[in-house]
Amino acid sequence: MATAASITSLTPVPASADEAEAWVRGELIRSLMRSARGSYLVSGTLMVGMAALNWSALPRWEVLTWLTAGLISMACRAWAARVYAVRYVGRSALAQQQYADRYAFVWTASAFVWGLSVLLFFERVPQVNQFISWLVIAGVATSPLNGLALHPPLLKRFVNTLFATVLGSVLVRLVVINLEHPQFQYGFLLPILPTLHWYLLLRAGHHIHETARNSLELLFHNHILIKSLTQQRQAAVAAVAMKNRFLASAAHDMRQPVLALSLYADWLRNEPELAPKIVRATHAVNALFDSMFDLARIDSGQVRLHIERVDIAELLQDLELQYRPVAESKGLDFRVHVTEGSFLTDPIRVRRMIGNLLANAIKYTPEGGVLLASRRTREGMRVEVWDTGIGIAPEHLRDVFLEFYKVADHAGTSDGFGLGLAIVARLSHVLGHPVSVRSRLGSGSVFRVALHDADEAVAQARVSAAVG
Numbered sequence: 001m002a003t004a005a006s007i008t009s010l011t012p013v014p015a016s017a018d019e020a021e022a023w024v025r026g027e028l029i030r031s032l033m034r035s036a037r038g039s040y041l042v043s044g045t046l047m048v049g050m051a052a053l054n055w056s057a058l059p060r061w062e063v064l065t066w067l068t069a070g071l072i073s074m075a076c077r078a079w080a081a082r083v084y085a086v087r088y089v090g091r092s093a094l095a096q097q098q099y100a101d102r103y104a105f106v107w108t109a110s111a112f113v114w115g116l117s118v119l120l121f122f123e124r125v126p127q128v129n130q131f132i133s134w135l136v137i138a139g140v141a142t143s144p145l146n147g148l149a150l151h152p153p154l155l156k157r158f159v160n161t162l163f164a165t166v167l168g169s170v171l172v173r174l175v176v177i178n179l180e181h182p183q184f185q186y187g188f189l190l191p192i193l194p195t196l197h198w199y200l201l202l203r204a205g206h207h208i209h210e211t212a213r214n215s216l217e218l219l220f221h222n223h224i225l226i227k228s229l230t231q232q233r234q235a236a237v238a239a240v241a242m243k244n245r246f247l248a249s250a251a252h253d254m255r256q257p258v259l260a261l262s263l264y265a266d267w268l269r270n271e272p273e274l275a276p277k278i279v280r281a282t283h284a285v286n287a288l289f290d291s292m293f294d295l296a297r298i299d300s301g302q303v304r305l306h307i308e309r310v311d312i313a314e315l316l317q318d319l320e321l322q323y324r325p326v327a328e329s330k331g332l333d334f335r336v337h338v339t340e341g342s343f344l345t346d347p348i349r350v351r352r353m354i355g356n357l358l359a360n361a362i363k364y365t366p367e368g369g370v371l372l373a374s375r376r377t378r379e380g381m382r383v384e385v386w387d388t389g390i391g392i393a394p395e396h397l398r399d400v401f402l403e404f405y406k407v408a409d410h411a412g413t414s415d416g417f418g419l420g421l422a423i424v425a426r427l428s429h430v431l432g433h434p435v436s437v438r439s440r441l442g443s444g445s446v447f448r449v450a451l452h453d454a455d456e457a458v459a460q461a462r463v464s465a466a467v468g
Helices: 017-036 037-055 062-090 092-102 105-122 126-140 152-180 190-266 271-301 312-327 349-364 422-433 456-465
Strands: 006-009 309-310 332-336 343-347 369-377 380-387 435-440 446-448
Touching: 006 037, 017 037, 017 126, 017 190, 037 105, 037 126, 037 190, 062 092, 062 105, 092 105, 105 126, 105 446, 126 152, 126 190, 126 349, 126 446, 152 190, 152 271, 309 312, 309 349, 309 435, 312 332, 312 349, 312 380, 349 369, 349 446
Parallel strands: 332 369
Antiparallel strands: 006 435, 309 343, 369 380, 380 446, 435 446
């Protein structure tokens, strides 16, 4: 059989039901990373400023320890931002989600270090210093809200870690203060303000997220609508072109057998041996009409599918009975290799698909043979039609599945209608049986049909969609 050098595929790619959701999530995380660009520099600068503010009022080792931890956390954020820019910035929505989950700890570490700063200044430095320090923490909690709100899990981790640490530090300081100064009676009121701030940030983050999400969903659906309208316009233009090709090709192809019929009929009185020629001409007209009507029924949505379990061995045996005599009448070797199995499909349509492939293989194989085989692969069962025929050039592999397409100067195409492989392509899409072809010019071809189980509802929906 032929050694394949060129390959093409007609595998249908159904759209995922979660496509919009995944796209929106990915865009939200991309927006988050754009808004967070360079924010670690601001955070690091504020840490240095807070350490300088309280340097003279606290033991220096405590300030240096906290500042070192803070700068390490900022370095981790810078490293994570660099990783994103190098590895994730242009990748899929799933990759964006994986990044957010994998590197969320750097924001958590930053929030934890900022929360620990309360242990340094609360009721340990002058009131002015405390006031400024509280303002800094409030700013650190609020400033990244617009960005972190785009990915709620990250916002919750950051805010929850920050305020849990702040409240824990406040409670520790209150215990120490009450032990040292029992007259300090109103300390229990102090956690109220951070708790309120905590709640308001989460609520505001939720509203920001919903607003951004709705905007992106609208953008996505507008994009899909524009794409759909563009495709429909292109389909309309292609339909007009196809109808023009149909009229031209049908008129040309039908004129010859019909003219032959009329001539043979006139001569029949004097030449009775012309009857077989009339039969062949009639068969040619019928074959053309059958192909055109099959294509028209699929495109008009009038095909009614009947999905049932089909035994591969029986399918190949039926095809062998039909096409072996045709192949042997041309002097071709017709072989069949069967691997047992079954699958769900419409038996009439799948037989038509493979039958068209066999008819083409026999037609374009002047010598040698044709192999009809079923095989079991990792993806499931498939049927293959091999031939040692004239082959197809790489530049024609995709076009041979178009209606009325004939390869120019290709031996054996003059008496064809260019509809057999178009019907195969249509049925492949409807039934969900992807077709691929490999060929080498002058050596032969192999067509493969992947026999995935067909879903009747989905297949019928594809038939109906062809009308639009």
